[in-house]
Amino acid sequence: MTENTDLPAVSDKQRARIVAQPGLEVPLLPRQARAATPRPQGRPLRVDPCRTPSTTTAARTLTLPLSEVFGPTWQGEGPYAGRRCGFVRLGECNLTCEWCDTPYTWDRARHDVTAECPPTAVADIATAVTNLDVDVMVLSGGEPLLHAKRTPACALGVLLDCTPFVSWHVETNGTIPPPDWLVERVQHFTASPKVGTRDPEHRRLNPRALTAWRELCDQGAAAFKFVCRDEADLASVHSLCARMKIDAAHVWIMPEGRSAQAVLDAQRDLAPRIRDHGYNLTTRLHVLTYDDRRGV
Ligand SMILES: Nc1nc2[nH]cc(C(=O)O)c2c(=O)[nH]1
Numbered sequence: 205m206t207e208n209t210d211l212p213a214v215s216d217k218q219r220a221r222i223v224a225q226p227g228l229e230v231p232l233l234p235r236q237a238r239a240a241t242p243r244p245q246g247r248p249l250r251v252d253p254c255r256t257p258s259t260t261t262a263a264r265t266l267t268l269p270l271s272e273v274f275g276p277t278w279q280g281e282g283p284y285a286g287r288r289c290g291f292v293r294l295g296e297c298n299l300t301c302e303w304c305d306t307p308y309t310w311d312r313a314r315h316d317v318t319a320e321c322p323p324t325a326v327a328d329i330a331t332a333v334t335n336l337d338v339d340v341m342v343l344s345g346g347e348p349l350l351h352a353k354r355t356p357a358c359a360l361g362v363l364l365d366c367t368p369f370v371s372w373h374v375e376t377n378g379t380i381p382p383p384d385w386l387v388e389r390v391q392h393f394t395a396s397p398k399v400g401t402r403d404p405e406h407r408r409l410n411p412r413a414l415t416a417w418r419e420l421c422d423q424g425a426a427a428f429k430f431v432c433r434d435e436a437d438l439a440s441v442h443s444l445c446a447r448m449k450i451d452a453a454h455v456w457i458m459p460e461g462r463s464a465q466a467v468l469d470a471q472r473d474l475a476p477r478i479r480d481h482g483y484n485l486t487t488r489l490h491v492l493t494y495d496d497r498r499g500v
């Protein structure tokens with residue numbers, strides 16, 4: 205593998221954060237090869253992302269605040285739990301959940317967020333994705349939709365256009381309605397609105413965004429995931445779903461917990477009530493397997 209000297213300078217610290225080896229030029233797949241690449245599951249995408257010379261230039265100049273690229277691992281949560289995949293974790297969040305397991309992406313009181321999530325060239329992130337050799341990539345954060353600007357010419361849009369060989373899934377807190385260009389490029393969204401956390405309700409629960417996620421659920425492109433600590437959280441989920449007309453079949457309830465024991469305890473505690481409400485249950489496979497380890 206040869207170092208690509210065309211890419212913008214990236215510090216050693218930034219490079220160390222990208223788990224896979226940077227430096228590989230992102231392969232430009234011929235149109236026929238792209239068309240033949242099977243989509244592993246889910247609905248077909250409405251557009252066939254295509255890299256153009258201007259996309260390549262943009263990938264070298266545009267940056268995203270990158271916390272980590274990691275994998276191969278398995279999706280630990282939600283409807284795709286157990287699916288082999290890689291992760292891209294971006295910095296910044298618009299909420300401040302007290303039990304957040306990635307505070308280093310947003311909490312400036314406790315972490316040097318700029319050092320944790322340095323601006324990283326889209327081309328370098330795309331290279332790391334290429335090197336993971338997975339067919340599903342999960343975009344998470346923080347809140348990744350903070351980086352989805354109005355048009356696909358933004359850094360996030362360019363990243364998705366540079367990586368047409370993977371199916372992208374997105375983990376979002378559900379506060380921001382997805383722009384059309386993102387819906388066209390993403391195979392699956394998991395929207396995880398927060399109940400019972402310290403942020404005021406008007407920041408956590410945006411009816412316009414919740415309606416957009418509900419409609420995407422009905423189209424088979426999204427699911428809701430709610431983190432619950434106790435029966436009070438579950439009751440809040442139930443009233444929200446009634447208010448927003450969210451079908452229980454599209455809801456996954458996940459026990460809160462940052463250790464295997466805590467996840468198991470909450471899961472055992474809540475399981476009967478989750479079943480009685482008609483919801484799906486998801487555990488946290490990576491926490492059961494590795495406890496509170498980063499990058500798994
Ligand atoms: N294995 C694994 N699965 C996950 N599902 C959602 C995650 C997240 O941090 O958003 C996550 C994560 O960090 N690791």
Ligand code: SF4
Binds near residue numbers: 303347
């Ligand atoms: S929305 Fe997610 S990333 Fe943001 S604070 Fe809450 S748990 Fe953490």
Ligand SMILES: [Mg+2]
Binds near residue numbers: 305306
């Ligand atoms: Mg996590």
